[in-house]
Amino acid sequence: MAADEVSNAGEEKKKEEKKLRKWRMPQEQIDLILSWSPEPVRPPRYDVDIGGLQISDALKEKLRRVDAEDAVAKREMDRYHKEQQE
Structure with a gap:
């Protein structure tokens, strides 16, 4: 019984350590993301003269x-x- 209790205690400690893990990002990458322009990059729009179409x-x-x-x-x-980026 004592061996099972020790084993379970070790697993609980591992789970607790995983919860406390922090992920870090290099400052250069953070600066790059913050420098992105709020203006969207849209694909070019293909304008069609609606009046020239042969439809009703x-x-x-x-x-x-x-x-x-x-x-x-x-x-x-x-x-x-x-607004979200400001």
Whole structure:
């Protein structure tokens, strides 16, 4: 019985040591991360002349609305990211 108790005590100590482990990062890496620009890097947008497409006027109007909503959402997302990095 005594051997089992000693064995369990050793395992508990190991678990406790793992909880206290700290991970460290070099200062150069921290500085690099903090220097990142809050401006997002977006892939280039492929502008298409919606008026030149051979689709119905209703669909053209829907595409214009979606495009406008997309621009608003991107501006809001950029504002949020910039706010979080300040």
